[in-house]
Amino acid sequence: MFSSFSSAFLRTALIGALATGLSACELVEYSPNDHRAPADQKDLTAKNLARLAAAPLPPGDTLRFVFSGDSQRFYDDAQDLVKSVNQQPGIQFMLVSGDISDFGLGREMRWVDNELRQLKVPYLTVIGNHDHVANGRDAYQEIFGPLNYSFVFGDTKFVLIDTNSREYNFNGRVPDVPWLQGQLADLGGARRSVVISHVPPQDGDFDPTLRDAYAGTLRETPSLVFEMNGHRHDYGVTQPFNDGVTYVNSYAFEKRRYILVTVWGDKQFRLKQINF
Amino acid sequence: MVPTLLLAALLATPAAAATPATSSPTGSDSAAVSVAAPPVLGLLRPAPQRAAVYRPRHLLLQTGGGVGMLSVGGGLSFAHRHLDFDGLLGYVPARHAGTALTIASLKLKYAPWELPLGGSGLALTPLAVGVYGSYTFGVRNVGEDGQYPDDYYWWSRTMRVGPVLGSSLSYALPDAASGRARRLTAYYELATNDLYAISYYQNRRALSLRDIATLALGLKLEF
CATH class of the missing domain: 1.20.5 (Single alpha-helices involved in coiled-coils or other helix-helix interfaces)
Incomplete structure (x- = not known):
């Protein structure tokens, strides 16, 4: 006993x-710059891509995803965004166009993931300038994954690229335009393409010596539906280079709005603003 | 739960660290010196006293707390060892942060109570509160001259400040040859930093005190 x-x-x-x-x-x-994370909060890009691959979109089906950006120091807003996105029927994933963190700290990236992992759909990110601060680039790579990557979903190839040139002090190599050209030259069976980056090419934080090459690459890509950015914290649909290429900017989480993106046919799309 | 409560108490009373109990140097020492010394030497009296006050009283070995995977340091003690002023030098290897970091930190810590535990030689310090500041060397991207417009990022990428709160358990060692009491103390500290604190303050629904807490574990050798 x-x-x-x-x-x-x-x-x-x-x-x-x-x-x-x-x-x-x-x-x-x-250190706050210490980027160690529990196993389930490492390599989140690969994990979310695996979730996406597990629910493939049949060819010809309409693509529908949520587009947002700049989650930064807006954790309460992130909670409400997740609640709203989880009520959207028929969406396949969410895109966050950079500035996941505010101070470039690993713990901030994990706080954002604590909220976004409550989404019913996978989410994918691209690195923003705030994610480069201090040792943030290392933290982003540990917690999310590569700075430049691409994936094919249904009929669309998504290319996500680091355009935070100022964080490299305009070293002439960011964004990696040859890599972008390679990605857009081979769509891996997709019929259309979408490019996503944080800093838009017309912005002062984008390397001016690479602006023409970057915008030119997009102009010469007939499969491109549009280019998507964050950084400006506000919605915008523009053609800044008057060359027929559409640039869509996302709301920041703090704006308590996001965009519902629907793409069908060759390159037809609809952008719907949702308040939360 | 307990760390959360402790941290809540700390955040609620940050001023406590700045108001240590007043105390005076032991009157008997100065009296003895003034009697023993001739008047002319009496003018030099403050010098040896100051040297004694600023002599290190302890060595420290610590992990965590945002100031190093491994930190070593030492410190001064005031107010009958209720108030400590510590300096630490910490190291974080590149595999944990992307670049190898060296972190210099200063900490002021006040412990109002010490409870002897029977005749075991053990004594518990149930609460210590304080503040720390740190500077990190080796950060990858702190900005070069002209890289950013003025005030592009408003916060420092290298300097952090924050509150600490903790407890400790001391064990009396045999006295030193000089007659000074020696002790070995194991301590923990819960802390946070300015950037975590502002994140919490603005997001009290999504973030908890647990989210912004850091833990340090350490040993202190008093001599």
């Missing part, structure tokens, strides 16, 4: 101590 009580007590105490120890370990932060 005593021994069974004692072993049960011991087991409970051990489990308790282990749980306390594990949660304490997470709190032992070496």
Whole structure:
């Protein structure tokens, strides 16, 4: 009797101590720039792409996704956004056009994920200038994944590219235009393309020496539906280079609005603003 | 739950750290010196006293708290060891932060109570509150001259400040040859920093105190 009580007590105490120890370990932060994360908050881009691949869109079906950006220091707003997006029928995923964090800290990126992982659909991100601050670039790569990547979903190839030139002090290599050209030259079986980046090419934070090459690449891509950006925190549908290429800018989370994007046919699309 | 309560208490009473109990130097020491010394030497009296006050009283070894995977340092003690002023130098290897970081930090910590635990030589300090500031060397992207327009980012990428709160358990060691009491103390500290605090303040629905807390574990050797 005593021994069974004692072993049960011991087991409970051990489990308790282990749980306390594990949660304490997470709190032992070496620096705010320390980017260690629990396994389920690492490589989130790959994990979300795997979720997306598990529910493929049949060829010819209408593409529908939510477009937002600049989650930054707006965690309460993120909660409400998730509630609203979860009520949208027929959406396939959500795109966040950069500035996931405000201060470039790993913990901020995980706070945003704590909210966005409550979405019923996967979400994908591109790096923003705030995510480059301090050691944020390293944190983004650890927690989300590559700075430039692409994926094919249904009939569309999505190309996500780092355009935060100022964070590299305009070194002439960001954005990586040759990489972009390679991605758009081979659509991997898709019929249309969408390019997503944080800083729009007409912005002062975009490398002026690469502006023409970048905009020119998009102009010469007949499959391109539009280019999508964040950074400006406000919605906009413009053709800044008057070359027929449409640039769509997202609301920041703090604006408590997002865009519902529907794409069908060759390059037909509809953009609907949703308040939350 | 307990860390959350402690951190809540800390955030609610940040001023406590700035108001240590007043105390005076032991009157018997100065009396003895003034009697023993001739009047001319009496003019030099403050010097040795100051040297004694500013002599390090403890060494520190710590992990976490946002100031290093491993930090070493030392500190001064005032007000009958109720008030500590510590300096630490910490290191974070590149595999945990992208670049290898060296973090210099200063901390002022006040512990109003110390409870002896029987005759075991153990003593519990149930609460210590304080503030710290740190500077990080080796950050990847702090901005070069001309990289950003003025005030592009309003916060410092290298300097952090924040409150700390903790407890400790001390064990009396044999006295030093000089007769000073020696002790080994194990401590923990819950802390946060300015950037986490502002994030919490503006998002009290989505973020909890637990989200913004950091934990430090350390050893302190008093001599």
